[in-house]
Amino acid sequence: xxxxxxxxxxxxxxxxxxxxxxxxxxxxxxxxxxxxxxxxxxxxxxxxxxxxxxxxxxxxxxxxxxxxxxxxxxxxxxxxxxxxxxxxxxxxxxxxxxxxxxxxxxxxxxxxxxxxxxxxxxxxxxxxxxxxxxxxxxxxxxxxxxxxxxxxxxxxxxxxxxxxxxxxxxxxxxxxxxxxxxxxxxxxxxxxxxxxxxxxxxxxxxxxxxxxxxxxxxxxxxxxxxxxxxxxxxxxxxxxxxxxxxxxxxxxxxxxxxxxxxxxxxxxxxxxxxxxxxxxxxxxxxxxxxxxxxxxxxxxxxxxxxxxxxxxxxxxxxxxxxxxxxxxxxxxxxxxxxxxxxxxxxxxxxxxxxxxxxxxxxxxxxx
Amino acid sequence: xxxxxxxxxxxxxxxxxxxxxxxxxxxxxxxxxxxxxxxxxxxxxxxxxxxxxxxxxxxxxxxxxxxxxxxxxxxxxxxxxxxxxxxxxxxxxxxxxxxxxxxxxxxxxxxxxxxxxxxxxxxxxxxxxxxxxxxxxxxxxxxxxxxxxxxxxxxxxxxxxxxxxxxxxxxxxxxxxxxxxxxxxxxxxxxxxxxxxxxxxxxxxxxxxxxxxxxxxxxxxxxxxxxxxxxxxxxxxxxxxxxxxxxxxxxxxxxxxxxxxxxxxxxxxxxxxxxxxxxxxxxxxxxxxxxxxxxxxxxx
Numbered sequence: 307x308x309x310x311x312x313x314x315x316x317x318x319x320x321x322x323x324x325x326x327x328x329x330x331x332x333x334x335x336x337x338x339x340x341x342x343x344x345x346x347x348x349x350x351x352x353x354x355x356x357x358x359x360x361x362x363x364x365x366x367x368x369x370x371x372x373x374x375x376x377x378x379x380x381x382x383x384x385x386x387x388x389x390x391x392x393x394x395x396x397x398x399x400x401x402x403x404x405x406x407x408x409x410x411x412x413x414x415x416x417x418x419x420x421x422x423x424x425x426x427x428x429x430x431x432x433x434x435x436x437x438x439x440x441x442x443x444x445x446x447x448x449x450x451x452x453x454x455x456x457x458x459x460x461x462x463x464x465x466x467x468x469x470x471x472x473x474x475x476x477x478x479x480x481x482x483x484x485x486x487x488x489x490x491x492x493x494x495x496x497x498x499x500x501x502x503x504x505x506x507x508x509x510x511x512x513x514x515x516x517x518x519x520x521x522x523x524x525x526x527x528x529x530x531x532x533x534x535x536x537x538x539x540x541x542x543x544x545x546x547x548x549x550x551x552x553x554x555x556x557x558x559x560x561x562x563x564x565x566x567x568x569x570x571x572x573x574x575x576x577x578x579x580x581x582x583x584x585x586x587x588x589x590x591x592x593x594x595x596x597x598x599x600x601x602x603x604x605x606x607x608x609x610x611x612x613x614x615x616x617x618x619x620x621x622x623x624x625x626x627x628x629x630x631x632x633x634x635x636x637x638x639x640x641x642x643x644x645x646x647x648x649x650x651x652x653x654x655x656x657x658x659x660x661x662x663x664x665x666x667x668x669x670x671x672x673x
Numbered sequence: 674x675x676x677x678x679x680x681x682x683x684x685x686x687x688x689x690x691x692x693x694x695x696x697x698x699x700x701x702x703x704x705x706x707x708x709x710x711x712x713x714x715x716x717x718x719x720x721x722x723x724x725x726x727x728x729x730x731x732x733x734x735x736x737x738x739x740x741x742x743x744x745x746x747x748x749x750x751x752x753x754x755x756x757x758x759x760x761x762x763x764x765x766x767x768x769x770x771x772x773x774x775x776x777x778x779x780x781x782x783x784x785x786x787x788x789x790x791x792x793x794x795x796x797x798x799x800x801x802x803x804x805x806x807x808x809x810x811x812x813x814x815x816x817x818x819x820x821x822x823x824x825x826x827x828x829x830x831x832x833x834x835x836x837x838x839x840x841x842x843x844x845x846x847x848x849x850x851x852x853x854x855x856x857x858x859x860x861x862x863x864x865x866x867x868x869x870x871x872x873x874x875x876x877x878x879x880x881x882x883x884x885x886x887x888x889x890x891x892x893x894x895x896x897x898x899x900x901x902x903x904x905x906x907x908x909x910x911x912x913x914x915x916x917x918x919x920x921x922x923x924x925x926x927x928x929x930x931x932x933x934x935x936x937x938x939x940x941x942x943x944x945x946x947x948x949x950x951x952x953x954x955x956x957x958x959x960x961x962x963x964x965x966x967x968x969x970x971x972x973x
Contacts, residue, residue: 394875438964
């Protein structure tokens, strides 16, 4: 079922939580609403569900305005961050609740509950009560309960935030599989960019109540629409540069620019994978020392320091690292294959990491 | 295990004591004081009630109980309880719901108002109703013209009792509902439930222990209230005497054994209430431990 938001604004006591947000979710998509906490993403989800009313703007479902349709009539499935299972009901009763309310016949209800218990692997837990379940099991029950009445849309608020890393991974995969199987339009809220990239086929990025970008994970990663998106999604080296003789300079690094006057300041960004490293000092024109290697599994992250003290991050595979025979403290040569201008003077935001070019840890260092 | 020598403990290690614990004599002193106090001031008088009740034999006891005036007092007390208890349950639920689920102006005022009957002396509460509905009261003339009797009649007793027992259910429910939050209710809404269904299937089951507990306290007070009821009742024997008022009257008329006989019924009721409350608490604690054990079993 397609959902469209048109110029949605939500104010709480005069403070704007969501500001003029418009986007469309096509039928059957799996969409992530992504942003740091307090960016309004949960409020958007709650407005789609009908738990919250927009202050201004329209919400359209299948082209029909639903602003005034109460939450009970929207036929949505909602999974709350804290699961919000009914504590006084067993797992089976929790799942059956929506069916009971919608007056399904007992036989149909039982069949549907059995189906969902099977689908979500809750077989031995049907008679248990919520306090007897682990976090991951509770999450699966919450999903089953939301899916039982065959909702048109499945909405999930930070669905995997409260479980440990291993279970989270399983649940992510389960959500993707479920979506694949049921093909129900699904929207979930997350602050974890890695989760958004992995699970969704479209990402809506929010920044301070406004829409920052909407696109596929690849688009958002490779073509960030703003410095905020670039910094928020994945790891990015961000350098403050000054333009001299048509070239933006920062320490030893130089980035040719077009049509920028001398003396102007620019912010340049490039991904760690855009840094090409060689153990042959003649290969590229820049030199740096491999300060530290972070082992992340198949990929390694390298911290490279220039003679001027400028530090950047690079990324390479374990095999490449072995092939180049790299060790910490070794001198290397490098070049930067791709970069982008994140912000020009006048639109420069204060740097979010630290003032000099020493990069602190940023979210989702795994990417 | 035979192979491992037992470490020898010196005296200090054997009687190991937590750093946060009081010295033993302080501990025992406090326990003794508390026990002695409850023995002398709580248990002894209670035992005495029963001793006095049976002092002149079982026949006197039984005669006092089956006296028409005693029966009338019991009926009145029962009637008052049957009217006040459901009203206070209803009010308590509504107030707790309003306070915990909605944001509105004057919320803290409402919370304070609920506590008012706790802080006002019952006698003053009774007098308030006399000032309002008595013959010389604000509405006295208007009521007299229509021949509606409130003061020195059953309606006054009901009103006074209602006022005094007002906070019990609400006070019990508010913290429970606050702790539960509104997530469960919201998920019921997303599953299509209307307000009534949400209340019936979700809210009520989650507060049922607190509701039961508050109701028990409310009933106990309905039955036992003296001060406020005394002011508005008028003490018409067989008509406006509740059980506590009847006990006082018997005692003042030097019918000690009869007074204690009727009092023993009240005391018995109080004991039953206490027993019921303890049992409920014990049962809940047991369920809690079971739940914890189950949780541990899962995490292990």
